[in-house]
Structure formats: structure tokens, C-alpha cells
Amino acid sequence: MARKLLAARADLVEEISKLARSRNQTIYGLVNSILEQALKVYRMNLKLEDIVDSYMILRNLKNLGFIPLPEDVAYKALDQIFNDDPKETVDLGLRLGEWYGRVLEAQLPDLKPPDMLRMIIREVAWAASEVAVLKNGDQLIVRCIGPRFSRSYTELLARMAEGVALSMGFKTVQRYVARGVILLTLRREKSLRSGEPDRLV
Amino acid sequence: MSSKKPPKKLVVVRGDILAKVARIANREGKTITTFANEVFEQAIKVYEMGLTLPEVVELYMLTKISREGGGSVVPRDIIRYLISKVYRSDRDELTRRFYEAGSWFGKYIVARVHDRDPLEFLERLLYANVWDVKEVYVGKSGGKLSVRCVAPQLSEEETRLLASYIEGLVSSLGFKPAKNDIIRGIILLDFEGGGESEGSYGEEGSLIRDSQE
Numbered sequence: 255m256a257r258k259l260l261a262a263r264a265d266l267v268e269e270i271s272k273l274a275r276s277r278n279q280t281i282y283g284l285v286n287s288i289l290e291q292a293l294k295v296y297r298m299n300l301k302l303e304d305i306v307d308s309y310m311i312l313r314n315l316k317n318l319g320f321i322p323l324p325e326d327v328a329y330k331a332l333d334q335i336f337n338d339d340p341k342e343t344v345d346l347g348l349r350l351g352e353w354y355g356r357v358l359e360a361q362l363p364d365l366k367p368p369d370m371l372r373m374i375i376r377e378v379a380w381a382a383s384e385v386a387v388l389k390n391g392d393q394l395i396v397r398c399i400g401p402r403f404s405r406s407y408t409e410l411l412a413r414m415a416e417g418v419a420l421s422m423g424f425k426t427v428q429r430y431v432a433r434g435v436i437l438l439t440l441r442r443e444k445s446l447r448s449g450e451p452d453r454l455v
Numbered sequence: 456m457s458s459k460k461p462p463k464k465l466v467v468v469r470g471d472i473l474a475k476v477a478r479i480a481n482r483e484g485k486t487i488t489t490f491a492n493e494v495f496e497q498a499i500k501v502y503e504m505g506l507t508l509p510e511v512v513e514l515y516m517l518t519k520i521s522r523e524g525g526g527s528v529v530p531r532d533i534i535r536y537l538i539s540k541v542y543r544s545d546r547d548e549l550t551r552r553f554y555e556a557g558s559w560f561g562k563y564i565v566a567r568v569h570d571r572d573p574l575e576f577l578e579r580l581l582y583a584n585v586w587d588v589k590e591v592y593v594g595k596s597g598g599k600l601s602v603r604c605v606a607p608q609l610s611e612e613e614t615r616l617l618a619s620y621i622e623g624l625v626s627s628l629g630f631k632p633a634k635n636d637i638i639r640g641i642i643l644l645d646f647e648g649g650g651e652s653e654g655s656y657g658e659e660g661s662l663i664r665d666s667q668e
Contacts, residue, residue, distance in 0.1 A: 255469050255470065255471070256469070256470035256471075257467050257468065257469060257470060258467070258468060258469075258470045258473045259465045259466070259467060259468075260465065260466050260467075260468045260473055260476075260487065260488075260491055261463045261464070261465055261487075261488045261491075262463060262464065262466060262488055262491045262492055262495060263461050263462075263463060263464075263488075263492050263495070264461065264462040264463055264464040265461065266492055266495040266496060266499065267464040267466055267495075268464075269495075269499045270466070270495055270498070270499070273499070273502050281466060281467075282466075282467050282468070285466050285467075285468055286468055286469050286472055287508070287509070288494060288495065288498040288508055289468060289472050289473075289476055289491070289494060290472060291498075291508040291509055291512050292476075292494040292497075292498075292508075293472070293475050293476065293479065294512065295512060296479050302493070302494055302497045302498075303493065303497050305511060305512060305515045306497045306500055306501055306511060308515060308518075309501075309511045309514060309515055310504075312518060312528075315528055316587070319530060319531040319532075320528045320529065320530055320531065321528070321529065321530075321531050321534060321587070322521060322526050322527070322528055322583075322584050323526070323527055323528075323529050323533065323534065324525060324526065324527075324552075324553075324556035324559075324560070324620075325525045325526060325527045326525070326556075327537070327552055327553070327556060328527045328529045328533060329527075331533050331534070331536060331537040332529070332533055334536070334540060335533065335536050346530070346532065350530055377528070378528050379527075380521075380522035380526055380527050380528060381522075381525075381527060407527075
């Protein structure tokens with residue numbers, strides 16, 4: 255098999271060679287394996303960074319007590335909880351979202367608010383057919399569509415998204431939530447601390 | 456203001472891989488070096504978490520299958536609520552629902568992943584799908600299949616519901632439940648048979664441990 259030379263940042267090559275040594279692999283073998291995985295991902299029209307971020311968010315969700323559950327079981331249970339105590343249910347969503355947003359912001363400080371919000375909603379709402387977070391000046395427009403969502407699930411998810419946004423300094427200024435449809439307009443309320451980089455930019 | 460570029464190093468790679476990388480980089484409007492740097496950064500992040508890139512990519516793919524197969528991720532409070540409201544009064548019905556959900560998902564896997572033996576990735580699938588699991592083991596020896604899950608944080612009721620889900624899933628792959636031993640946080644299930652899948656999985660089982668613990 256023909257071999258060729260690839261130029262890459264020296265510090266990254268150093269890290270890769272350290273990893274190869276610690277795993278008793280050759281640099282050649284490890285670099286090829288890494289690039290092959292990246293190619294596999296790109297062939298599926300995905301990006302490696304999306305997969306890695308998605309994995310990290312899912313792992314965190316699991317660590318924070320989120321569990322996979324068959325959709326119909328989850329919706330039926332949630333409907334009952336919602337009917338019993340709608341206020342407590344939506345408050346739970348808001349609290350979970352705010353807490354989760356803070357944890358994730360600390361763990362993934364490089365993610366900008368629109369990206370973080372989009373990724374969290376996407377990783378929680380598996381059945382969503384569309385998740386979009388658009389930036390409009392100092393506002394974020396959140397759109398999440400899930401034709402199979404139950405009403406209670408939609409409401410909980412909307413509150414969670416608002417909680418995440420709150421943790422990043424955004425307040426809901428407009429909301430439209432109906433079964434399977436979430437449309438939120440969020441505006442940045444919290445002013446940036448002196449010297450804090452504007453993560454929205 | 457200095458705009459000095461970071462120093463570069465050369466690494467040897469397979470020619471065919473580099474050619475493919477060049478095509479993708481070109482499509483993305485990047486240089487091969489920029490593309491490779493981005494890939495290496497992500498790979499280092501993954502290896503620093505104690506994982507490998509193939510593991511993360513596979514877990515992503517399995518989660519994608521689960522997601523497309525009617526799974527959802529919900530706060531743990533929901534299952535606790537279900538148990539508090541329904542388990543004691545209608546335990547059989549709830550257990551049946553979980554068994555059926557697992558069974559449906561198993562059939563979905565067979566239909567969806569037709570080019571691979573589901574037993575090859577059952578362990579990782581369970582790891583991606585079950586709650587708070589710290590260890591998953593799937594081993595096949597002769598006509599017997601053993602599934603073990605260790606999830607110490609689960610309650611007795613949660614463990615039993617999860618075991619029903621796994622029983623449903625594995626049964627739909629052509630195995631018959633032979634023995635089960637379920638106590639709080641630990642699921643030990645033995646199956647017999649295996650239909651078409653028999654013999655296509657290695658004799659030795661393997662073990663997945665939560666590397667984050």
C-alpha cells in the first residue's frame with residue numbers, strides 16, 4: 255500500500271504520537287485509523303465534531319439521570335404526571351433545563367449558546383423531526399417540531415429548553431407551544447461580565 | 456501583531472486514505488492540513504476521555520438506531536413516577552409493556568441492521584440503551600447466551616422492568632429465556648437457542664465497563 259506524507263499541527267501530531275505509544279500502536283496505524291473513522295462519518299453526511307459533541311451530551315444526560323425509555327411508555331407516564339400536577343411538571347422541566355445548561359456550559363465552554371441549545375434539544379428530543387435555533391440580533395429563535403410528541407411531553411421539553419436558555423442568560427419573550435410544536439423567542443437579559451467573551455458572536 | 460502560523464509536522468499515512476481525505480477537504484473548502492487538524496483535535500478529545508474513536512462512532516450509530524426506533528430520553532423521575540403509580544397496582548401489565556417494547560425494538564434491529572448479526576453489537580446496544588448501567592456482558596457458548604447487566608443505582612422495581620425489556624429484546628432475536636436471576640441492580644439472564652444467529656458470535660463474551668466511573 256502506497257504511503258504519503260500529511261502535514262498537521264506539530265502539537266497535535268505530538269499528542270497523537272503520545273497516544274500511539276501509550277496504546278502500543280504505531281503512529282502510522284493510529285493516524286490511519288483516526289482518518290478512516292473520520293471518512294466513515296463524512297460518508298454518512300455527518301461531521302466528526304458533531305458525533306463527539308453528541309456523545310458527550312448523551313453521556314452527560316445519562317450521568318444527570320436521564321434514561322432511555324420507549325416513546326409510548328414515556329408519553330403515557332408523562333401524560334399522567336402532567337394531569338396530576340401540571341405546574342409541578344413544567345417547573346421540573348424548567349429546573350432540569352437550567353441545571354443541565356449550567357453543567358454543560360462548564361463542561362463544553364467552547365460551544366456557543368445557539369449550538370448548545372440546538373444540541374441539547376436534539377439529544378433529548380429523539381423523536382423531533384426538526385430542531386432549529388436561529389440567531390437574530392440579540393435574540394434566539396427556537397423551533398422544534400415533533401409530530402409524535404404528546405402535549406405533556408411538548409410542554410416539558412419547551413420548559414426544559416427555556417431552562418437551558420435561562421442558564422445562558424436568555425429569557426423567553428415570546429412562546430408558542432402546542433402538541434408537537436415549540437416556537438420560542440429568547441432574548442439575552444444577562445449582561446456580559448467585563449472581559450467575558452461574547453459567546454453569541 | 457504576529458500572525459505566525461503554528462509549526463507543522465509531517466506524518467506518514469496510507470495513500471488511498473489521504474486521497475479520500477483530500478476529496479472531502481476540497482468539498483468542504485478546506486486544506487488537507489486544516490481538515491486533518493480538526494479530525495485530530497476531535498480524536499484527541501475522545502482518547503482523553505478514555506475511549507477510542509471507533510467506540511464513539513459506533514455508540515453514536517447505535518443511539519441513532521434507538522432514536523429512530525421509537526426511543527426517547529426522559530428524566531428518571533418519570534420511571535419513578537410510573538413505578539409509584541402503576542407498578543404495585545398493575546405490575547404484570549407494566550412488565551408486559553416493557554417486554555413488548557424490548558421485543559419490538561429487537562425486531563426493528565433485525566430489520567434495520569440486516570447486514571450484521573445483532574449479537575455482534577448487542578452488548579454495545581444494551582450499554583447505549585439501558586439505564587445507569589455500569590457493566591454489560593453478553594457471552595455465547597454453544598447454544599446458550601448469557602446477558603449480565605450491573606446497574607447498582609437501580610431500584611428493585613426498575614431492575615425488574617429493565618430485565619423484562621432485555622428479555623423481550625433478546626427473545627425477538629430467536630432466543631428462549633432459560634434462567635433468570637434478578638436482584639436490585641443486577642440482571643443475570645440465560646437464553647437458549649438462537650435460530651439463525653447461532654454460532655455466528657464468538658465463543659468468548661466480552662465486557663463493557665463504564666469508563667467514566
